[in-house]
Each structure stands twice: as C-alpha cells, then as structure tokens.
Amino acid sequence: QMHLVESGGGLVQTGDSLRLSCAASGASIRNYAMAWFRQGPGKEREFVAAFTRSGGYPRYADSVKGRWTISRDIAKSTIYLQMNSLQPEDTAVYYCAADRQIILSSLGNAGSYDYWGQGTQVTVSS
16 A cells, blocks of 8 residues: 655746655555646646656656656655746646556556545646
8 A cells, every 4th residue: 555645836936946746655666657647726637747667658748748857766765746947827736646557558547546645736826
C-alpha cells in the first residue's frame, strides 16, 4: 500500500516557477510508475506528466512540454514536478499518482492509477 503526500503549491504570478514534491511511503517508488495530474476549476482531471517504473520514458501533456520537468529521487522516495513559465491556465489542484502495473500506453490515463495523493493547490495570477 503506497501513501502519497504532495506539497509545494502556492500562489504565484505569471511567468514564475514552482517545484511540487510528492513524498511516497509504504513502498519503493522504484517499483511504480509515477505521474502528475491536475484538475482546474470546473474541469476534469487531466494528465500532466509521468514516467515508467524505470524512471524512463517521461511523458508530458502538450500544454506543459518544454516548460515542466518530472523527476524522482529514489533515496528520498520523492518525485518532483518543476514548473517554469507558469500561466493562469495552469491554475489547478495538482495530484500525484502511482501504479505498479500500468503499461506504457496508459501512463496518461487517470483511471489506470491505484494510488493518489490529496492534492496541492497551484494558483497563477495574471
């Protein structure tokens, strides 16, 4: 059973940067595909970024590609989302997710993940 806790959200201005963290406990993140999703006001939860259990094949939503980076620190059992050039449309609750059995083609599918954090709010003012 994996437990995930996100942190690092906050209120920033357009163009600013933030780094989100997701601390995992209960299992080693090396055995799980890990991902970030977000849910904006009145919107469905959408995929942001993910990588496979090996830490390779990082995938990004087109809306964040080139601006954001997903990474992990196995020793700290933590994954990160470095968000640069934040825009008002990035305002959302950001969730960390994990799954041990997910296949590559399903990395962007929220329904494929078994474990979720409680979310952290990111608000970008214009």
